[in-house]
Amino acid sequence: MHIDKLEKNWAGISLGIAGLFVTVILGSAFFHGIHAPSNVETIDSAKLHLSAEFAEDKLGVERNPNGSVTVRMVAGRYGFYPKELTLPAETEITFRWVSLDVIHGVHMPMTNMSTMIVPGYVAQVITAFHHAGDYPVLCNEYCGMGHAHMWSNIKVVS
Ligand code: CUA
Incomplete structure (x- = not known):
């Protein structure tokens, strides 16, 4: 041939x-x-309310001894909890998200913040806000009929 x-x-x-x-x-x-950067940390999504970190009274903003801030939020159909947060500008912020049901996403328009929240895992992003203002937090993974109404708000103060 x-x-x-x-x-x-x-x-x-x-x-x-x-x-x-x-x-x-x-x-x-x-x-x-x-x-790819990822934070592989597993959690039982069905037992968040019993977990040491994501029980209802543990959610929200926590000031760390070194001045940085940790934010714990739960995503679930159809909202991010807590609904409203106030955070300081020019401060290192560690966001920790978990889902209580299906896959959700976090997107903050006008920032480069975006991550998926996969049930069974903790999604972690470390960032800082340089400008004061209101930042909407939107779900960007289709999660059901109420997906378009799944949002929350972060107020950044200087
Ligand atoms: Cu949650 Cu879309």
Whole structure:
């Protein structure tokens, strides 16, 4: 069987590129342990009300001894709880979210804040607000009939 020289060359280049990709994946993901930033922490979504961290009286804003702030919120059809929060500007804020039912998402328009909230896991984002004002918190994962009404509000004060 005759294979044209040009075809052979291109087949070689394609295989070379495929090989390069496999080498990059193996080299970065497996040998150097590089992967997308994520906080793999599991939690029983059916027992949040009994958990040490996400029981109703533990939700909201907590000031840490070093001046930073931790915010604990529960997402559930159809709202983020607590509904209203006040946070300081120019302060390190650690958001910790859990879902009590299905997959939800958090999006704050005009910021780069966005994460999924997958039931069974704690979603954590560390950030800071540089400008005072009202920041809506919207759900950006379709979660049911009330999805469009799933929102909350964060007031940032300087
Ligand atoms: Cu929650 Cu959409």
